[in-house]
Every structure is written in C-alpha cells, then in structure tokens.
Amino acid sequence: MESAEKIEILRQLVKIQSVNGNELAVATYLKTLFDQAGIKCQVLPAGDQRANLVAEVGTGQPVLAVSGHMDTVAVTAAEWNQDPFTLTTVGDQLVGRGSCDMKSGLAALVIAMIELKDHQVPLNGTIRLLATYGEEFAEQGAADLTAAGYMQDVAALMIAEPTGYNICYAQAGSVDVTLTSKGQTAHSSMPKMGNNAVAHLVNALVQIQEKVKTLTAGVRNDVLNTETLFNIDVFHGGNQVNTIPNLAQAQINMRTIPEISNDALIKTFKTTLADYNAANGSDISLHVEMSVHPVVGDPDGRMLRLIQRLGQPYLEQVSFTPAEEKMTQLAAQAMGVLITDKTIPAMGAAGGTDARQFLIDRPLGADYTVFGPGNFTSHQANESISATMYLDFIKLYEELFPAYLNGES
Incomplete structure (x- = not known):
C-alpha cells in the first residue's frame, strides 16, 4: 500500500x-x-x-x-x-x-x-x-x-x-457523580418560608470535600505520580436573585488510584450526604454517572x-x-x-x-x-x-x- x-x-x-x-x-x-x-x-x-x-x-x-x-x-x-x-x-x-x-x-x-x-x-x-x-x-x-x-x-x-x-x-481511575438538591421556593425577604437548595448543596459539598481530603491525605501512587484528584466541575442553581432556589445540581469528577478504591470514595459521598440531610432537613440525592477503576x-x-x-x-x-x-x-x-x-x-x-x-x-x-x-x-x-x-x-x-x-x- x-x-x-x-x-x-x-x-x-x-x-x-x-x-x-x-x-x-x-x-x-x-x-x-x-x-x-x-x-x-x-x-x-x-x-x-x-x-x-x-x-x-x-x-x-x-x-x-x-x-x-x-x-x-x-x-x-x-x-x-x-x-x-x-x-x-x-x-x-x-x-x-x-x-x-x-x-x-x-x-x-x-x-x-x-x-x-x-x-x-x-x-x-x-x-x-x-x-x-x-x-x-x-x-x-x-x-x-x-x-x-x-x-x-x-x-x-x-x-x-x-x-x-x-x-x-x-x-488513573475515574468517578463521575451528580448531586441534586431539591428545596422549596420562597421570596428572598422570607427565606424561612422556603428551603434553599443552593445553600444546602454548597454546604454539603464543603463537607464532602473535607471528608474526601481526610480519606486521601498523604496517599499517592508513584507510577501515576498523583494522589486522588477531586474536582467540582459543574454547578447549576437558582434562576432569580430575589427568589429562594428550589433546585441545584453539581457534578464532581474524581481521578482515582489503586490505594483508595472507587467504592470507598462513593461510600464517603453517601454517608456524608445521609448525615447532612438528616441534620439539616435537606433533600440531596446522589447518582454515580461513571465509575471506572x-x-x-x-x-x-x-x-x-x-x-x-x-x-x-x-x-x-x-x-x-x-x-x-x-x-x-x-x-x-x-x-x-x-x-x-x-x-x-x-x-x-x-x-x-x-x-x-x-x-x-x-x-x-x-x-x-x-x-x-x-x-x-x-x-x-x-x-x-x-x-x-x-x-x-x-x-x-x-x-x-x-x-x-x-x-x-
């Protein structure tokens, strides 16, 4: 040829x-x-x-x-x-x-x-x-x-x-997770009449990120030359500045290493969300879009x-x-x-x-x-x-x- x-x-x-x-x-x-x-x-x-x-x-x-x-x-x-x-x-x-x-x-x-x-x-x-x-x-x-x-x-x-x-x-492996927060719309002058989906999702993400950081701290793979990577890549929420938002969504990507399993990371998400929902009256759900090792x-x-x-x-x-x-x-x-x-x-x-x-x-x-x-x-x-x-x-x-x-x- x-x-x-x-x-x-x-x-x-x-x-x-x-x-x-x-x-x-x-x-x-x-x-x-x-x-x-x-x-x-x-x-x-x-x-x-x-x-x-x-x-x-x-x-x-x-x-x-x-x-x-x-x-x-x-x-x-x-x-x-x-x-x-x-x-x-x-x-x-x-x-x-x-x-x-x-x-x-x-x-x-x-x-x-x-x-x-x-x-x-x-x-x-x-x-x-x-x-x-x-x-x-x-x-x-x-x-x-x-x-x-x-x-x-x-x-x-x-x-x-x-x-x-x-x-x-x-x-590295990869995990893609979508978090969806559902709340209640209200006028921003009366926030207690609603349930702020954006605020709950932001607060929950802070807690998840800290828990993942604790789990993965100091653990590195020499061949991949990396630790577990945690990235909040997409965030949507709210549609008007004077309205309490009733819906918010975030997508997170993690690059994973053999030393810390995908399942352990997903479990951290689930337990943190369950604790946060129980303590704060929120409704945040999780969907794993992809998990490859x-x-x-x-x-x-x-x-x-x-x-x-x-x-x-x-x-x-x-x-x-x-x-x-x-x-x-x-x-x-x-x-x-x-x-x-x-x-x-x-x-x-x-x-x-x-x-x-x-x-x-x-x-x-x-x-x-x-x-x-x-x-x-x-x-x-x-x-x-x-x-x-x-x-x-x-x-x-x-x-x-x-x-x-x-x-x-």
Whole structure:
C-alpha cells in the first residue's frame, strides 16, 4: 500500500463525523477494507448508529489485542482554520478532528494488519483488533466487548491512543457523580418560608470535600505520580436573585488510584450526604454517572520492552520542533518521568483509556501498553498528526506485532 493510500484511509475516517456517536459508519468503512483484504471481521451493532468492530489475523495462541476507539469529541467549527472534517495538509501536519485522537492510531492498526496479511508475514498467534464506540464517555464499547468475552484469552493489550514516542502503562481511575438538591421556593425577604437548595448543596459539598481530603491525605501512587484528584466541575442553581432556589445540581469528577478504591470514595459521598440531610432537613440525592477503576500494567512487560527496542530507531530519526520538545518535557515533569534520547520512556497518566474496561478483571500487572501516533493537540481546535509519524507507526506496528507473537523480547 502506497503512502498516499494510507493517508487517504485516514482522510476517509476523519470525514465520518463520529462525534460522540455514529461509530457504525466508521465500523462499516473499516469492514470494507478488511473484506477487500480477506481478513475475518465482525461489526457488532449497539443501537442508535453505534457499533464495535472485531477483526483478526493469524490463528491460535498467544492473542495480542490491539485497540482504538472510533468516536471523537465535539467540534466548535468557528475555532478551526478549515473544515474540521476535511483532512487538510499543512506542511507535515494532517489537520482534522480525530486526526490525533485517535483515528490515525486506529488507521495505523488496520493498515498494519492488512499489510501483514498481504505480505504473508508468519504469525505465531493471533492479532485481534478491538475497535470501540463510546470511549470518550464511559468506555461503554470496551465494556461490551469485555462482557462478550473478547479479552478472556488475551495475553497482551496495546491501545494506539496518541502517545508519540512515549509509552503509557498505567491510568488513573475515574468517578463521575451528580448531586441534586431539591428545596422549596420562597421570596428572598422570607427565606424561612422556603428551603434553599443552593445553600444546602454548597454546604454539603464543603463537607464532602473535607471528608474526601481526610480519606486521601498523604496517599499517592508513584507510577501515576498523583494522589486522588477531586474536582467540582459543574454547578447549576437558582434562576432569580430575589427568589429562594428550589433546585441545584453539581457534578464532581474524581481521578482515582489503586490505594483508595472507587467504592470507598462513593461510600464517603453517601454517608456524608445521609448525615447532612438528616441534620439539616435537606433533600440531596446522589447518582454515580461513571465509575471506572485504575489500571497499572507491568513495567517489565514483554510488549513494553519490545516497543522500547524496536521503536528506538524510529525515535532517533524524529526531528521535533522546539514547541514539541518543550511540551514533551513539561508533560514528563508533570508525570515525574526523566526523558532522555536513549530509551522510549514508560510512564503512568491521570487520563484514561478503554483499558480500564478491558482489564477490569486484572487491573494490576497485565502486559499492557498505550502506544500510538500523536501529540498534544487532542481535543483541541486544529487537531493534527504528523504525516511522517503516522506512516512510521504503521511500519513499526508491522515489526512489533509479529515480534511479540514470535516470542521476541
């Protein structure tokens, strides 16, 4: 397959507007490519134009699972210099929504599998692609595939999220909670005639935050280089300055570490709210929107070491701009990792991937890596990917996957 055809596949993927949905169209397009190559492939519809896709090359054990998600985040078109859904070439950069996160990684996986099949490369095992819907919220597609058994016989998992020439092998967990406070409307000159939903929710949040702080104080995960993170991200309440509000709502996100479980944090919310409601005559309820657990892989995993060995020659040929160098160093400092030009670094991250669903039964010690083409433009206007890096990752995957299946280290 020529470079222009590989870029055209990415162009077609970016063209499909899979913003928080419509992954069925992406899966259907990918199935067309696999069908043309004679590769076993299944589209698994999930309703409302959503779907997962599973494809395999090779046979038997070991099974190497590789994965990418088909959805993207939303777009504010006015912030872009061009149509977000038309892949545009600017120098070496390919600009478009999803070009970095993560349709380039997904395309690289697909093309590598097709070329391995076309070139009849011996595979002593199976490469299984798990392409998912809904990763950007709650990782539901990965949860569906895990429940259906597609991870049961997997020896190693690699997700092609954008890392550039870095490896991530650990992610924090995440808990999203919505609190709803119901009260009684009254004129602000007679507050005792009402029940202030906003005031109750504010006071309860202060107590919850203090209880969580007490629970998590001094507890840190060295791989993720973080403690539990608590963020009040959304707050709504009231509609008129001279009226006691009867409704308020807040949404909280927590990034979690293995040392303090999601369940322990949720329990803290529940007990604090129950005590506050009983003492103050309030009506504050809780709904857990999402709870996914942290994943920490094996820092000495065979796949991780193979990536470092086989990827090093590619890294040595890369010429980063000063801005890219600065961003890499800042990210490394934030994660507590020393970046050198001798070894592709392996680190943890506070962000999440589908691995939190794929590895729900083995959150610690799996042979698990995140390694894909990309940079720091994910979720931003004018998101982009280096065409050189995209094409190099395809070649690297074509070396990496057979090496893993053939027992190299």
